[in-house]
Amino acid sequence: MIKTFSNIEELSNFAAEKFVEIGNQAIKKHGKFTVALAGGSTPRSLYQLLVSDDFKDKIDWEKVFFFFGDERDVSPASNQSNFKMANEILFKPLEIQKTNIFRWQTEIINAKEVAEQYEKYVRKFFKIEPNEFPKFDLILLGMGDDGHTASLFPHTKALLENGKIAVAEMVKKLNSNRLTLTFPTINNASNIIFLVSGENKAKSLHKVLETEFQPEKFPAQGVKPTNGKLFWLIDEAAAECLTK
Protein backbone atom coordinates (compact mmCIF):
# COMPACT_ATOMS: atom_id res chain seq x y z
CA MET A 1 0.00 0.00 0.00
CA ILE A 2 1.44 3.39 -1.03
CA LYS A 3 0.08 6.56 0.57
CA THR A 4 1.23 10.02 -0.52
CA PHE A 5 1.05 13.05 1.78
CA SER A 6 1.51 16.76 1.14
CA ASN A 7 4.37 16.99 3.61
CA ILE A 8 6.37 15.21 6.34
CA GLU A 9 4.03 16.48 9.07
CA GLU A 10 0.97 14.82 7.54
CA LEU A 11 3.01 11.71 6.74
CA SER A 12 4.24 11.50 10.34
CA ASN A 13 0.76 12.02 11.76
CA PHE A 14 -0.58 9.09 9.74
CA ALA A 15 2.44 7.03 10.76
CA ALA A 16 1.80 7.82 14.44
CA GLU A 17 -1.84 6.72 14.09
CA LYS A 18 -0.66 3.48 12.44
CA PHE A 19 1.99 2.93 15.13
CA VAL A 20 -0.64 3.18 17.88
CA GLU A 21 -3.18 1.08 15.95
CA ILE A 22 -0.70 -1.73 15.24
CA GLY A 23 0.71 -1.48 18.75
CA ASN A 24 -2.65 -1.78 20.50
CA GLN A 25 -3.65 -4.69 18.24
CA ALA A 26 -0.40 -6.47 19.14
CA ILE A 27 -0.85 -5.81 22.87
CA LYS A 28 -4.43 -7.07 22.67
CA LYS A 29 -3.33 -10.17 20.74
CA HIS A 30 -0.17 -11.20 22.60
CA GLY A 31 0.34 -8.84 25.49
CA LYS A 32 3.20 -6.81 24.03
CA PHE A 33 4.25 -4.73 21.02
CA THR A 34 7.66 -5.33 19.45
CA VAL A 35 8.88 -2.57 17.15
CA ALA A 36 12.19 -2.05 15.35
CA LEU A 37 12.87 1.66 14.93
CA ALA A 38 14.36 3.30 11.85
CA GLY A 39 17.34 5.60 12.13
CA GLY A 40 18.30 8.64 10.12
CA SER A 41 16.38 11.93 10.15
CA THR A 42 12.99 11.14 8.56
CA PRO A 43 11.49 9.32 11.57
CA ARG A 44 12.32 12.19 13.98
CA SER A 45 8.98 13.93 13.48
CA LEU A 46 7.12 10.65 14.02
CA TYR A 47 8.99 10.06 17.27
CA GLN A 48 8.29 13.65 18.39
CA LEU A 49 4.58 13.13 17.68
CA LEU A 50 4.47 9.90 19.71
CA VAL A 51 5.61 11.78 22.83
CA SER A 52 3.16 14.66 22.19
CA ASP A 53 -0.15 15.06 24.05
CA ASP A 54 -1.91 13.81 20.89
CA PHE A 55 -0.39 10.33 21.14
CA LYS A 56 1.55 9.70 24.35
CA ASP A 57 -1.51 8.37 26.23
CA LYS A 58 -2.82 6.24 23.38
CA ILE A 59 -0.72 3.15 24.15
CA ASP A 60 0.62 1.39 27.25
CA TRP A 61 4.36 2.10 26.82
CA GLU A 62 5.25 -0.50 29.45
CA LYS A 63 4.15 -3.13 26.93
CA VAL A 64 6.20 -1.69 24.04
CA PHE A 65 9.62 -3.24 23.36
CA PHE A 66 11.99 -1.23 21.21
CA PHE A 67 14.61 -2.65 18.88
CA PHE A 68 16.60 -1.01 16.07
CA GLY A 69 16.53 -2.02 12.43
CA ASP A 70 20.11 -0.89 12.13
CA GLU A 71 22.84 1.08 13.84
CA ARG A 72 26.03 2.88 13.03
CA ASP A 73 29.24 1.50 14.50
CA VAL A 74 29.59 4.40 16.93
CA SER A 75 29.21 4.96 20.66
CA PRO A 76 25.61 5.15 21.92
CA ALA A 77 26.53 8.68 23.04
CA SER A 78 27.52 9.74 19.52
CA ASN A 79 25.33 12.17 17.55
CA GLN A 80 25.54 9.60 14.75
CA SER A 81 23.90 6.93 16.89
CA ASN A 82 20.35 5.87 15.99
CA PHE A 83 19.94 4.83 19.62
CA LYS A 84 20.93 8.28 20.85
CA MET A 85 18.40 9.94 18.52
CA ALA A 86 15.58 7.70 19.76
CA ASN A 87 16.73 8.00 23.38
CA GLU A 88 16.60 11.80 23.30
CA ILE A 89 13.34 12.13 21.36
CA LEU A 90 11.38 9.09 22.49
CA PHE A 91 12.71 7.02 25.39
CA LYS A 92 13.63 9.80 27.84
CA PRO A 93 10.42 11.86 27.43
CA LEU A 94 8.28 8.71 27.79
CA GLU A 95 10.50 7.38 30.60
CA ILE A 96 10.81 4.03 28.80
CA GLN A 97 12.41 1.41 31.07
CA LYS A 98 15.87 0.13 30.06
CA THR A 99 14.37 -3.38 30.12
CA ASN A 100 12.14 -2.34 27.18
CA ILE A 101 15.01 -1.08 25.01
CA PHE A 102 17.24 -3.39 22.99
CA ARG A 103 20.04 -1.40 21.43
CA TRP A 104 23.04 -2.66 19.47
CA GLN A 105 25.90 -2.76 22.00
CA THR A 106 28.33 -0.79 19.89
CA GLU A 107 30.66 -0.27 22.82
CA ILE A 108 31.87 -3.76 21.91
CA ILE A 109 34.86 -2.93 19.71
CA ASN A 110 34.44 -5.63 17.09
CA ALA A 111 31.42 -4.91 14.84
CA LYS A 112 30.96 -8.62 14.09
CA GLU A 113 30.66 -9.31 17.79
CA VAL A 114 28.11 -6.49 18.14
CA ALA A 115 25.96 -8.21 15.51
CA GLU A 116 26.42 -11.64 17.15
CA GLN A 117 25.43 -10.15 20.52
CA TYR A 118 22.35 -8.49 19.01
CA GLU A 119 21.35 -11.75 17.38
CA LYS A 120 21.55 -13.47 20.80
CA TYR A 121 19.52 -10.64 22.35
CA VAL A 122 16.76 -10.93 19.76
CA ARG A 123 16.66 -14.74 19.80
CA LYS A 124 16.39 -14.79 23.58
CA PHE A 125 13.63 -12.19 23.66
CA PHE A 126 11.55 -13.87 20.94
CA LYS A 127 12.35 -17.34 22.34
CA ILE A 128 13.03 -18.73 18.86
CA GLU A 129 14.92 -21.78 17.59
CA PRO A 130 18.25 -21.39 15.71
CA ASN A 131 16.56 -21.78 12.31
CA GLU A 132 13.69 -19.39 13.07
CA PHE A 133 13.38 -15.65 12.55
CA PRO A 134 11.71 -13.19 14.96
CA LYS A 135 8.32 -11.81 13.99
CA PHE A 136 8.35 -8.12 14.85
CA ASP A 137 4.89 -6.57 15.10
CA LEU A 138 6.25 -3.53 13.31
CA ILE A 139 9.46 -2.57 11.55
CA LEU A 140 9.94 1.09 10.62
CA LEU A 141 12.27 1.72 7.70
CA GLY A 142 13.70 4.70 5.87
CA MET A 143 15.19 4.71 2.40
CA GLY A 144 18.41 6.35 1.35
CA ASP A 145 18.82 8.30 -1.91
CA ASP A 146 20.68 5.26 -3.23
CA GLY A 147 17.76 2.94 -2.47
CA HIS A 148 19.33 1.40 0.65
CA THR A 149 17.18 0.60 3.65
CA ALA A 150 18.16 -0.12 7.25
CA SER A 151 21.88 -0.61 6.64
CA LEU A 152 21.38 -2.87 3.66
CA PHE A 153 23.43 -1.01 1.07
CA PRO A 154 23.74 -1.73 -2.65
CA HIS A 155 26.17 -4.49 -3.70
CA THR A 156 26.96 -5.64 -0.16
CA LYS A 157 27.16 -9.17 1.21
CA ALA A 158 24.52 -8.35 3.84
CA LEU A 159 21.90 -8.39 1.06
CA LEU A 160 22.51 -12.10 0.54
CA GLU A 161 22.41 -13.12 4.22
CA ASN A 162 19.62 -15.64 4.70
CA GLY A 163 20.59 -17.39 7.94
CA LYS A 164 21.40 -14.67 10.41
CA ILE A 165 19.11 -12.12 12.06
CA ALA A 166 21.78 -9.43 12.39
CA VAL A 167 25.03 -8.74 10.55
CA ALA A 168 27.86 -6.24 10.45
CA GLU A 169 29.09 -4.91 7.12
CA MET A 170 31.91 -2.58 6.10
CA VAL A 171 30.12 -0.13 3.78
CA LYS A 172 32.82 1.11 1.39
CA LYS A 173 30.93 4.24 0.28
CA LEU A 174 30.66 5.33 3.92
CA ASN A 175 34.08 4.00 4.84
CA SER A 176 32.54 2.65 8.03
CA ASN A 177 30.96 -0.43 9.52
CA ARG A 178 27.21 -0.64 9.69
CA LEU A 179 25.00 -3.03 11.71
CA THR A 180 21.70 -4.23 10.30
CA LEU A 181 18.82 -6.64 10.53
CA THR A 182 18.73 -8.93 7.50
CA PHE A 183 16.05 -9.38 4.84
CA PRO A 184 14.69 -12.66 6.28
CA THR A 185 14.20 -10.88 9.62
CA ILE A 186 12.65 -7.77 8.10
CA ASN A 187 10.41 -9.78 5.77
CA ASN A 188 9.11 -11.90 8.65
CA ALA A 189 7.51 -8.85 10.30
CA SER A 190 3.73 -8.53 10.67
CA ASN A 191 3.88 -4.90 9.55
CA ILE A 192 6.53 -2.84 7.77
CA ILE A 193 6.23 0.92 7.31
CA PHE A 194 8.58 2.85 5.02
CA LEU A 195 8.84 6.57 5.76
CA VAL A 196 10.21 8.43 2.73
CA SER A 197 10.34 12.20 2.48
CA GLY A 198 12.14 14.75 0.33
CA GLU A 199 12.95 15.41 -3.30
CA ASN A 200 16.38 13.81 -2.91
CA LYS A 201 14.61 10.44 -2.63
CA ALA A 202 12.41 10.91 -5.72
CA LYS A 203 14.71 9.30 -8.30
CA SER A 204 15.51 6.25 -6.19
CA LEU A 205 11.87 5.87 -5.13
CA HIS A 206 10.87 5.65 -8.79
CA LYS A 207 13.59 3.04 -9.39
CA VAL A 208 12.53 1.03 -6.30
CA LEU A 209 8.79 1.11 -6.92
CA GLU A 210 8.49 1.27 -10.69
CA THR A 211 11.45 -0.43 -12.33
CA GLU A 212 12.61 -4.04 -12.61
CA PHE A 213 13.43 -6.04 -9.49
CA GLN A 214 17.15 -5.53 -8.81
CA PRO A 215 17.55 -5.55 -5.00
CA GLU A 216 21.33 -5.73 -5.26
CA LYS A 217 21.14 -2.25 -6.83
CA PHE A 218 18.09 -0.98 -4.96
CA PRO A 219 17.94 -2.89 -1.65
CA ALA A 220 14.60 -1.39 -0.59
CA GLN A 221 13.09 -3.60 -3.32
CA GLY A 222 14.11 -6.59 -1.22
CA VAL A 223 11.55 -5.66 1.46
CA LYS A 224 8.64 -8.00 0.67
CA PRO A 225 6.95 -9.23 3.85
CA THR A 226 6.20 -12.98 3.67
CA ASN A 227 2.89 -12.73 5.55
CA GLY A 228 2.88 -9.15 6.73
CA LYS A 229 1.58 -5.81 5.54
CA LEU A 230 3.81 -3.28 3.76
CA PHE A 231 3.08 0.44 3.87
CA TRP A 232 4.97 3.04 1.87
CA LEU A 233 4.31 6.46 3.41
CA ILE A 234 5.79 9.08 1.11
CA ASP A 235 5.47 12.83 0.73
CA GLU A 236 4.80 14.67 -2.56
CA ALA A 237 8.42 15.72 -2.91
CA ALA A 238 9.61 12.10 -2.77
CA ALA A 239 6.77 11.05 -5.10
CA GLU A 240 7.88 13.56 -7.75
CA CYS A 241 9.26 10.97 -10.19
CA LEU A 242 6.56 8.34 -9.77
CA THR A 243 4.58 7.78 -12.97
CA LYS A 244 1.55 6.07 -11.43
Ligand code: 6PG
Ligand atom coordinates in the same frame (compact mmCIF):
# COMPACT_ATOMS: atom_id res chain seq x y z
C1 6PG B 1 20.33 4.96 9.09
C2 6PG B 1 19.00 4.47 8.64
C3 6PG B 1 18.93 4.52 7.16
C4 6PG B 1 17.98 5.65 6.86
C5 6PG B 1 18.13 6.12 5.45
C6 6PG B 1 17.32 7.39 5.24
O1 6PG B 1 20.91 4.38 10.00
O2 6PG B 1 20.73 5.99 8.54
O3 6PG B 1 18.50 3.43 9.19
O4 6PG B 1 18.51 3.37 6.50
O5 6PG B 1 16.67 5.23 7.12
O6 6PG B 1 19.50 6.38 5.23
O7 6PG B 1 17.85 8.36 6.10
P1 6PG B 1 17.13 9.81 6.25
O8 6PG B 1 15.84 9.54 6.92
O9 6PG B 1 18.09 10.58 7.13
O10 6PG B 1 17.00 10.37 4.86
